[in-house]
Amino acid sequence: MTRLVRRQGWVAGLLVLFVVLFVITKLIQPGYGSGDFGSLVRAVLPYAFAVAAQTIVVIAGGIDLSVGAMMALTSVTAASMMDGASEEYAVFVVPFVLAMGLVLGAVNGMLIVVTRVPDIVVTLATLFVLQGAALLVLGAPGGAVAEWLRATIVGTVAIPGLPEISAWIPKALVLLVVFLCIIWIPLKRSKLGLSIYAIGSSELAAFRSGVPVARTRIIAYALSGLFAAMGGLALTMSTGIGAPIPGPYLLASVAAVVLGGVALGGGKGGLLGPIVAVFVLRLVRTDLTLLAIDPNVTAIIEGAIMVAVVMFGAFITMRSRQS
Amino acid sequence: SAEAKYTIGVSNTVQGNGWREEMICAIKAQALASGQVTKLNIAHRNTDAAGQLEDIRNLISAKVNAIVVNPADPAGIKSALEEATKAGIVVVAVDQAVTEPSAYIISNNQEQYAYLGAKWLFQQIGGKGDVVYMRGAAGASADSDRDKGFKKALAEFPDVKVVHEVFTGWQQDQGKQQILDFIATGSPFNGIWTSGIDNVIVDALVESQTPLVPVVGADNAGFVGQLNSVEGLVGAAVTNPGSIGGAGVTLALQILNGKKPAEQTVLVEPQLWENATEEGKAKLKSVADPSLSPEWPVSISIPEWTTYTKDQIIACKGPGE
Amino acid sequence: MTTNPLLDATGVVKTYGAVVALRNASLSVLPGEVHALMGANGAGKSTLVKILTGAIRADAGHILIRGEAREVRSPADARRAGLLPVYQEPSLIPDLDVASNLRLTGTPVEPFRAWVRELGIPDLDIRDIARDIPLAVLRVLDLARALAVEPDVLLLDEMTAALPANLAEKVLEVVRRQGDSGRSVIFISHRFVEISALCDRATVLRDGETVGVVDIEPGVEERIVEMMLGARIEKTQVAARQASQAASPRDSRARLGVANLRVGTKLNDVSFDLANGEVAGVVALEGQGQDELFAALAGSIRPSGGTIEVDGKPVKFAHPADAIRAGIAYVPGDRTEALTMQRSVRENIALPFSAALRNWGPINMAQERSRVVSAIERLQIDTRAQREVQRLSGGNQQKVTIARWIAAEAQTILCFDPTRGIDVRTKQEIYKLLRELADQGKSVLFYTSELEEVQRVCDRVIVIFGGRVVDVFPVELADEPALMRAAYGLPRGAKEDVGILADIHSSPVAKP
């Protein structure tokens, strides 16, 4: 039990923070209801996939600066393929784009392994390459999305007989949970998952324990690419277009990873923490808007919250180390 | 006018650029000057269309009466605008059009902006020669609109050639380095069209002691000042008023008060101020405003659409501040 | 019966840039034998083990496993070929718990648990994170993990170096049984006692070259040493100290006074004095609080109670810098804790100079150079690869950790197991150095896991058990059985015959 609290304490704290923020939101805007929660989840969607993409490489001891560019490229690819195409065609577009993310992610990993250039530089370089590719696919925002795809994140899941509860289960949330779980849970339980933690924790020890370090690193980046492609699809699904200029997902993903209790440096943490952190960050933004805070002050508040939470985290680790 | 009773939400996705800051201040000043707005609710940050969807939905949650939005993309925020209209919120898009049919649009005509300036430039160099084409940010929708206008003008002058096309990313430092690099190649050129990164270009020409060629820019205070003061510089400033934000507030209030415009879309046509003719010079002298930050457009108000004073927009205070 | 070698390596070469780690190494291991791999520091033993187990590639050489040329390109390959190493550094993944570490290597859990118990650790929780487990236990877990898959060849690289006597004894026991049951073991150690007790044959490396293979029989040690060092080593050993020789008259004021020191739950009540000109040995089994004692004296952790006095004045250390200012230097047992591996020997030795705020300015290069050079000469550090400390062999790295404080002229040196994994000659040098320091009036507190060293260097012995000082006695009384008994917390002169294998937890301990 104490072990569980120690290992999951940070995530639990984040969940509590989320609930507190939710209550505060309710106080600011008593009318805040299930529909607004749905909006929150839809806003979270691209960030959540971006942060999942970042989390997996950070756990493997790396960092991926190309997450945002990868989302942009997959998003414009999907949007331009679906532009003027039939609804059914989109059934092929989705797996194609996901496969593309997987392959490009693997290329990232291979470049790191083969060139032995630090990951931060390789992914900085691929950031430019992917962004350039996105501009070649679509010179300006545009494209389209299949209607059914768009509908998958609009509205709620109907649970027969429980309209009260089902109103609080937006389709977007189900989509998020399903997609993350399909990949993350089997991964975490598999030897591959352990290997990813292992190379992040100590590459040398992992290598000596017989972990195929290079292959594991490539797979981690491939999965990151896959998550980023999901993020790109989520962008296209929510906006209906593809935009070649990446949004603010890179920095947001790094911030959420750290807030979520994943150590930059690797080997520690999980996916739940960063995802909850994303919810917290989005809800903070909602509250700032609801409060009609001076927009110039919001940047200060967001930065201060980020620094304060991380400092607090550092502070309690220091305290626990002392005792 | 009527007493204050409305809350207006604002959504903007570019932060830290003079034009957008002026737009926000115009919105605040107009809201204050109208006397009909109790509170402004401004979401103002650097983000993409998806982030703007989030901001608009938050504004819907905040139950504002109207939303003035400078769209990150015309089509990308359609769903949230639709939801806003359904919730009974008046939506006014400024600066760019949006595809959502229920939204009202009061916009600068970006295509016309580029066309006007480019045409003047091509005429100025005698209908033939080499021009440098310094665009905005690759992949931004305003940039591609302007590109259409530029290409339209180019088609009318078959003897004009674009010798160099670059994206400044609307960054002053990039623009300056790019033009200096180009000057260093020694390739001759007869004119420069810029997408609003203008004063650093003139600076670069002056510093490198290259013969001055005609330059087209926007009505930024810095550039307008240069057109008046730099010896031998011929150029034109095309207006792209950031005060369109204030016009958006006025339109939103009119609609809220039941005065719907005849058309969903109101285009504010750009003007061109040049210093090649005497009357042009006089016009430029009259609009120049050295007290403004050089990145701010000098057209701080739009006749018939804004009612605030210069002091009010510079104070940049909204209702309740 | 023809005995074909299980593992046969010939002509192995490995170079790192300009440094030749292995010039021409060969090694042939027969089934069922425990084969010692011997050599001075930097001879290339670890490099050879790493090559045999696929951790690094050789530049040249032939390796036959069971008579077949088999390419071992990674530790995973080696594992499949039945070769299992326990490297010099722990190989468990620090952020995973033990159970996950087992899954990662496909080690069966039950045999592993059995081996762990057999190796003297009865109460391991396999859900503990590896990072939280003490070094000595980690080494044992590494071994148990290797044993659990029943390897044909087990390669142990200085397995016993970091182990306390009780655990080391169990390891030897287990290794011996491996040999008996027909499996082979390659065993690296600098302790002749272990070699002669355990091994059948020994391959001796010198400067990356195999210089001989000998059968282990009584009296062979002399020959091995000769081969290892290439010349006859002078027999002069630092003689056990006599009370009469002790430089410090008892009446002199204590340099360091420790009273009722407590640290957390590990160190309960420790009091002793350390005089100028004295080498005091600390003797303790693994985990009796000696780590905490040294860390607290070094200012590295804060004691929870008790007092420390330096030259009669009470002090409180909030940071190692405070201890250093009081003239107390700490040489940790694990050299990776003390060295900046990517920096030069010179920078490492000179590091303490620049630590204080007032020394942040320009460095007097000439002065620094002369101090560093004299420290290097005094310790005879092999500086061929001095641009990066990580390229020095383990023994030379160890010397750098001490050289730093010689150069800094520290008055009191706390040495925690400084001879861990060091060859005989270097050990002699370190003993000599510690004595010299004492003769110059400096004081040394010396913890060692090798009991015989106590007799060689120390003036006095402080025995710690269960976080308390249980005995302090002069070195004349400190023969190995006496030390061992004391280390197990038995009162001096007790009659019971308590063997080395006695279980700590059931031994009759004087309860607090």
Place this chain on the structure above:
Amino acid sequence: MSTTAIQPVPFGRRLKRFMADRPLIPLIILLVILVLVLQILRPGIVNERWLANTVKFAIPLAILAGCQTMTMLTGGIDLSVGTVATMSAFIMATQVVHHDPAVAILIALVPAVLIGLVNGIGVGVFRVHPLIMTLGTSLIGTGCLQVYQRTVIASGAKIPPFLAWLGTGLTYGVPNALLLFIPVAVLIVFTLRRTGFGRLIYAVGDNEGAARLSGVRYWQVITALYVISSVLAGITGLLYIGLIKAPSLSLAEPLVLPSVAAAVIGGTSIFGGRGGYTGTIVGALILTVLTTLLTILQMPEGARRMLFGLIVLFVTAAYLRIIEDR
């Protein structure tokens, strides 16, 4: 001692070892190759004027990359340099309207010191990851700048003539900015190689625990370092505004990622303990020349960016290959 002394070493091997010992040489060769490519693509471009321009634009990047080099040597990074440079430039340009330039510059450096102090305390005392800490303070700084900006809309902005002279001027064809840069560069190189503080930067980045046991107080080193980094960034901002002459709220932001890239291309390890400033300077020059190369090439913007990424990757990989000694 070793066999290598007996056998003749092949020339290639010797060359490689020579380069590995002097990592600056291969880096400079890479730079020269880029310049040659540029000259081939646009004959005549490599002239006095172009050289001066390149140096002018490389200098601010090189100083910011110096901040990255020093922080990266301790295993950190300083992402707030862009914001700090922008802040000091903007504040100076708006304050100089009311005050003497010297006073304005002092006022402008105050936020730089503050941000550096907060970064240093966050990283050194609270042990927040530098990436997050500096990202956070840069967000806060940007917010403060936005708020400040509104209070000075009416006051306009001015660039003191001597800053413009320093930023853009040439003396006998040599950029005046070198007057600032050479002392700064010498100071950084000297600090890293020949001062106690420099030693500690390397030591702390290589093995913090070992440094601590040697009596080094981590927080002091880190705090001093981040303050220095911030002040350097502030000075860069002042130089940069002299060069660009247009105060904007995002003036130096575009320099942040390239500054990290320049340090890494120059051979500094992001994990700490390894690298130096001379390489970084060449790295900054390489990036500046690369930017020119891509501006001059007429191709779609997308292709241009792809090429940029590929060349950065190629240069870094080639450099690593050359200096690697195993």
